[in-house]
Each structure stands twice: as C-alpha cells, then as structure tokens.
Amino acid sequence: MSVSGKLVVLAGATSASGLAAARVLSGDGARVVAVGRHRSKLAALAEEVPDARLEVCDLTDEAEVGALAERIHATDGRVDGVLHLVGGWRGGGGLGGQTDADYRELEGSFTALRHVSRAFDEDLRASDAGRLAVVSSTAVTRPLAGGANYAAVKAATEAWARAVAQGFAKAARDAEQPLRAASVIFRVKSLSGLEDALAQRFADLFVSQADEINDTVVELTDPSL
Template sequence: MLLAGATSDAGRAVAGALIAAGARVVATGRDAARLEPLAELGAEPEVCDVTDEQQVADLAARLRERGIRFDGVLPLVGGWRGGGGLAGQTDEDYRALEASLTALRHVSRAFDADLRASDAGRLAIVSSVSVARPLAGGANYAAVKAGAEAWTRAVAQGFAKAARDAGTPLRAAAVIFRVKALADHEAALASAVAGLFAQDAAELNDTVLTLP
C-alpha cells in the first residue's frame, strides 16, 4: 500500500493498522525526519513531494526497479484553510488547498497500472461532508474536495471499463471516504482502509462512505 503524504496523525494511524494486518506499506513525505515515526512502525519511507509530477514518476520508477507493485494507494495530502465568508476565499488559500487534488492526480495516474493488475487494487481518498453542503466560508475547501471526488469517480469508471472491455471480473475499486473532521476520525479511517481489501470490488467501486 502506498500512503502518499503520510506524515500526519491520520497517516500514522492508517500505516499502523495496515502493518498490523500484514500489509507492506510505503509511506511518502517531503521531510525525511517526519517519516521516521512511520519507519519505526514498520513502513518503508520514501522522500517524495507528491505534488511534483516528476518526483512521483521517479518514485514509481524506483519502486518498480525494486519489484514493488501496489495493491492500494491512499493520498493523504490535505489541510484546511477557510473562513471569512465568500469574500475571505483567497486565491492563496485555494492554491494551498489545491495541492491535495494535484497529489491525487499524480499518484493515481502513476500507479494506475499497478492497481488494475492487482487482484484487489484499491484507490481511496479522504473527502469531506462539506461537499454535500458547502458553506461560503469553506467554498475553496469544498470546491477542491468536490474536484477530488470527481477525479476519483473517473478512476472508478476507468477501472470498470477496463474490466468490461477485457471480459474479466472487476477487481479494482476507487472509493471516497467522507468525514466531518479528519482529526476526530483517524482510528475510523485506519480501520476502514484496512477493511477495503476484504470487500468485493464490484460492490465497492465508485462508492461514497461516510465515516461516523
């Protein structure tokens, strides 16, 4: 499993749950020092800025040279900026938030072939309940999350089409997790991600799951 941008509390929680379940986890981050706690959990750290397309391509090449193929990809680049009503939705804040969508685009494209070739390929993202009910003070945030959801649903359609064209059962699935505030749901997210691989891809693909 690739955890992209994994140095947050959520990244550590998910890594711990996956490693406890016996998974091999590669964790990326821009700062080697911040990856050390993940290495202590048993993850394989890789310094990579996943908002940089070339760095992601280089990462994919390095891992393939080592014989590593992924069954799962979870981008965790995120953060919150908002407030001030619609007038407070600055371009600076939007560009900072947009990094999460950029990271998703890069890693999903770079490792798409891995997920399609897997017997249980999984792409998952963490979105927000604000997509369903956006507020003026969080318009930038909700817009970026809505874009990420649209991208993930497009990945899901690609998985389904590839399986249909090949005449094979659907084995890969793209899933959206929505939360109210990720800081309150790290354990729930970790459990949900670890459980993705035991579920049927056809039932899971292109679904939105709201975490309690």
C-alpha cells in the first residue's frame, strides 16, 4: 500500500503545513484536493503545486461542507484520506484572559473537524486504506491557564478523532471485515519547522496496517533538537 493514487482532502490547506502537505503528497502520487476559505491563498498554493485541485469552502458551515463533498464525489470520486489542518492560536493573560471571543475563534477548528469527518466518514470506511489525521498539541497533556481555551479545543479534537477510530473499528467488526480505515492524532508542541515531517508522516500512514495505527497518538518533535 502507498498514498500513490489515493484521493486526499487537505482541510485548511492555506497554511504552511497545507502547502507542505500538498507538495509532499502530490510528489508521492496522491490526488490532492486543497480546501481553504480564501481563494487568493489557495492560488498561491497552486503556483507551487499545480497538480492540486482547489476548493473554496468555509469548513465551519455544515451546508458548505456538504456541497463540497458532493462536488468532490462528482469530480474526483471517493475520498481515501483527510488531513485536518484547520487550527490557530489565541491565548495568554492567565485564566482571566481566556475570553469568549478567543474561545469561539478557536472552536471553529473543532467545528470544521466535525463537519469534514462526518461528510467523508462513509468514504473512508469504504476505502481500502481510509485515513483521517488531526493535528493536536502537547498542551492537551499539560494545559496552562493562559492557554486553557486552546487546550480545551485540542482535547475535544482528540476525543472526536478517537470516536472516529472507534466507529471505524465497530463498522469493520459488524461487517465481519478486516479493519481498513484508521484515525490518527498527530501531537506537536509547535508545527513550525515540522511541516514537511507532518506531511511525510501522514503519507506513511497509507503504508501501515490500519489495525496497527487506528486510535493512536503520534508525537512529532523537531529532529534538530
């Protein structure tokens, strides 16, 4: 198995991590659909990765995500992989500085995950190597008062990814079929400098057996440290 020929959706592709993922996955032979909210930022990605197909979508809007899934199915077929890169940081100021506005902004990444994972759940379960991966933070294991909003959202993200993993396993058991889909959590302190490593580790998930990686946490650290 490999990622070559697989259809992969990059959810939140306009970041440095999205660009790296598009470049690495496309170079490995994957069919990449790069999804972002801003067409201008997606255009910049297309200049470097011309093979990637671009989709503009507000992933926090359930109806828009449903329409996105329909377009992808009509144009590209069934999705084999989803790398969820919607994120962001707001924090500081101790517990008193954890404003509701900051929380709602951060919560958008979790809302997007809920919408995207549900929209493509059936695809991933039907694929011969369905893969969902989310990016979490070491803040989950050691939350600080000044990052309580952020840690809470990342903890919810991990819980959702693990629930997806359980759903994959249950569907396989109920169908009396081997497990072919896997949900994986990538946990980082900071993605800065790890963009290519994240992309390659995601591509490597397609080489691994689903029952070996489903419901696992992969710690990504800076190799230079």
